[in-house]
C-alpha cells in the first residue's frame with residue numbers, strides 16, 4: 001500500500017531538500033566529466049589491451065547472453081551459503097560447458113566465459129591442473145586413453161599432491177606407490193596420518209579421478225615423487241571406491257565454492273599403466289627408467305604451467321580492483337572546506353591519488369609482464385616437445401619469482417583498493433572483499449611465495465658465481481655478468497626531469513639487484529665457511545637477503561618488461577602518440593613508485609645520494625598529477641563489464657548509491673519486513689512481561 005504524505009509535510013520538507021540538492025553529489029555526472037578529461041583515445045587502448053575490437057564485442061555479447069541464464073545470474077552471489085556456492089559453482093561449470101557446445105566455441109572463448117562468471121567451483125583443478133598434467137606428463141597412449149574422457153567431462157579430475165604434513169617440500173611426500181612386478185600393479189597407500197592428501201581442489205565431493213603424486217618404490221628402492229592417474233569415485237553412484245576415504249576439508253578464508261578435499265588410500269591397487277610415463281618409466285619387470293638428466297624436474301612441469309597462468313592473471317585481478325576503486329573514488333565526494341562549495345572527489349586527495357594511481361600503473365605493468373610470461377612458457381613447451389630442456393632452469397627461476405612478486409603485489413593491491421573505498425569498500429557488494437579472500441591464496445598455493453623467491457634467489461646466486469668464473473649468462477640474469485662493475489656504479493641523475501628517463505630508472509633497478517646478489521652471495525659464503533652451500537643451515541641463515549634479492553630482481557624484470565613492451569609498441573607504431581604518452585606516464589609512475597619505496601637499499605649502497613632521492617620523490621609526485629586526468633579513461637581501457645565486476649561501486653555509469661541500494665534488496669534478511677529474528681528470538685524476548693520496564 002502506498003504511504004500517504006500530507007501536503008503540509010511536503011511543503012516543510014521542500015526547502016531542506018533544495019538546500020541538500022544544491023551541493024549533493026551527482027555520481028553519473030562526475031564519471032562522465034572524468035571521461036571527458038581523457039588525453040588519449042580510450043577505444044584504441046581498449047582494443048589493443050584486449051586483443052582487438054572483435055574480442056571486446058564478443059565478450060560483451062557473451063556477457064549479455066549468459067547473464068540471462070540461471071547459472072549466469074549473479075544477483076544472489078553475495079548471499080549464498082557454502083553449500084549453495086558449491087552447487088552453484090558446479091552449475092556454472094556445466095552451464096559454460098553446454099553453452100560452449102551449443103555455440104561450438106573453443107578453449108579461448110571458454111576462458112572468457114569462466115572469467116566473466118567468475119564463480120570458482122569443483123572443476124577448477126580439472127581445467128587448471130588435471131588436464132594440463134595429462135598433456136605434460138602422459139605418454140601418447142595414455143593421452144589417447146584419458147584426454148578425450150577428461151575433455152568431454154566424462155570424468156572429472158584434480159591434482160593431489162599436498163599432504164597434511166608436506167606441501168612445500170615435495171620430495172618429503174609420504175604417500176607411496178610400491179610396484180608389484182608379479183601382478184604388474186602399483187599399491188598406493190597412505191602410511192601415516194601426515195600422508196593424508198589435504199587441499200586438492202574438487203577432491204572433496206566432485207572429482208572422480210586424480211593425478212596422484214606419490215613416492216615410487218620398486219625393487220626396494222625409493223625413486224621420489226612421481227605422477228599417477230587413478231579413479232577414486234564410482235562413475236555409477238559417485239561413492240568412493242574400496243580402500244579410499246575422501247571428504248571436504250571445511251570452510252576456508254575464501255574460495256568456498258571449491259570443495260578442497262582430503263584423501264586416504266588403503267593398499268589400493270592400480271595398474272602399471274597408471275604411472276604417467278612420458279618421461280620416467282617403469283618396465284613390466286619393475287625396472288625404473290629415469291628421465292634424461294636435463295629434465296629431471298619434468299614431473300614438476302604442471303606446477304610451472306600453473307605458475308605462469310597465475311602470473312598472467314595477476315594483472316587482471318589487480319586491474320579489476322583498481323577499476324572499482326578508481327570509479328568509486330572519482331564519484332565519492334567527502335568534505336568541503338567552505339560552505340556552499342561542492343565536496344571534494346576523494347580521488348583528488350593527495351593521499352588517495354598517491355596510493356591508487358601507482359596501483360593503476362602497476363596493473364598496467366603486470367599486464368605486460370603476464371604476456372611475456374606466457375610467451376616464455378609457450379616457447380618452453382615448443383622446445384620441450386623437440387626434446388630440448390635447456391631453458392627449463394631459467395623458466396623455473398623466472399616463473400617462481402614472478403609468481404611470488406605478482407601475487408604479492410596483487411593481493412596487497414586489492415586490499416589497498418578496498419581501504420581506499422572507505423566504509424563501502426567493506427561491504428561485500430563492492431566486490432572487493434570477495435576478490436581479496438578468493439585471490440590471496442595465490443600467495444600460498446602453487447608454492448608459498450617466500451619459497452618461490454628462494455628458488456629464484458638460488459638461481460641468481462648460482463648465475464653470479466658462474467659469471468665470475470667466465471660463464472656467459474643469458475636472459476634476464478645477463479646483467480649479473482657486470483655485477484663487479486655495478487658495485488662501483490653511481491646514479492648520474494642531477495635533475496628531477498632526468499628521473500623520467502627509462503634508462504635511468506632501469507639502471508637503478510638493475511644496480512640494486514646486482515648489488516644485492518653480490519651481498520647475498522657473500523653472506524652465503526660466510527655462512528658456509530667457504531664455498532656457498534645451497535641447503536641446510538648456511539642457506540636457511542641467508543634466507544632474508546636471498547628473498548630480498550629475488551624481490552629486487554623480479555621488480556627489475558617487471559619494469560624491464562613494461563619498458564621493452566612500450567618500446568615495441570612505439571617502434572611498431574601500434575598506438576597513437578597520445579596513447580603512448582599516457583602509457584609512458586604509467587611506466588614512469590610504476591618505476592619511480594617502486595624505486596621510492598626501495599631507496600633505503602640504494603642509499604645504503606651509495607648508488608643514490610639524498611639529493612637524488614629528493615628529486616626522485618618530486619618526480620614521482622609530479623607523475624601522480626600527470627596521470628590523474630586519465631585515471632578513469634585508463635581503467636575504462638581495461639574493458640571490464642559491469643557483469644564481470646559485479647560491484648556496486650565499480651559501475652560504469654557511476655550510479656554507485658543506487659547500486660548499493662538495489663543490490664542490498666537481495667539480502668535474505670530482507671525477505672520479510674520483520675526479519676528472521678522476530679519470530680525466532682525477538683518477539684518472545686521483547687514481549688516478556690516486565691521487559692519494557694527493565695529497559
Ligand SMILES: CCCCCCCCCCCCCC(=O)SCCNC(=O)CCNC(=O)[C@H](O)C(C)(C)COP(=O)(O)OP(=O)(O)OC[C@H]1O[C@@H](n2cnc3c(N)ncnc32)[C@H](O)[C@@H]1OP(=O)(O)O
Nearest residue numbers: 124128161167168169170171297300303309396445446447
Ligand atoms: C585456463 C587456465 C585456468 C587456470 C586456473 C587455475 C586453477 C589452478 C589453481 C591452482 C591451484 C593450486 C594447486 C596447488 O597448489 S598444487 C601443489 C603445488 N605445490 C607446490 O607448488 C609445491 C612447491 N614446492 C616445489 O615446487 C618444490 O618442492 C621446490 C621448488 C620448493 C623445491 O624443490 P626440491 O626440493 O625438489 O628442489 P631443490 O630446492 O632441492 O632444488 C633442486 C634443483 O631443482 C630445481 N627445481 C626445483 N623445482 C623446479 C622446477 N619446477 N623446474 C625446474 N627446476 C626446478 C632447483 O632450481 C634446483 O636446481 P639447481 O639449483 O640444483 O640447479
Ligand SMILES: Cc1cc2nc3c(=O)[nH]c(=O)nc-3n(C[C@H](O)[C@H](O)[C@H](O)COP(=O)(O)OP(=O)(O)OC[C@H]3O[C@@H](n4cnc5c(N)ncnc54)[C@H](O)[C@@H]3O)c2cc1C
Nearest residue numbers: 159160161162166167168199200201441444445446447450
Ligand atoms: C586454497 C588452496 C588450494 C590448494 N589447492 C591444492 C591442490 O589443488 N592440490 C595440491 O596438491 N595442493 C593444493 N594446495 C596446497 C598448496 O600448494 C600448499 O599449501 C603450498 O604449496 C604451501 O605449502 P605448505 O602448506 O606446506 O606450507 P609450508 O611449507 O608449511 O609453509 C609454512 C611456512 O614455512 C615457510 N617455509 C616452508 N618451507 C620453507 C623453506 N624450505 N625455506 C624457507 N621457508 C620455508 C613458508 O614460507 C611459510 O611461511 C592448496 C592450498 C590452498 C591454500
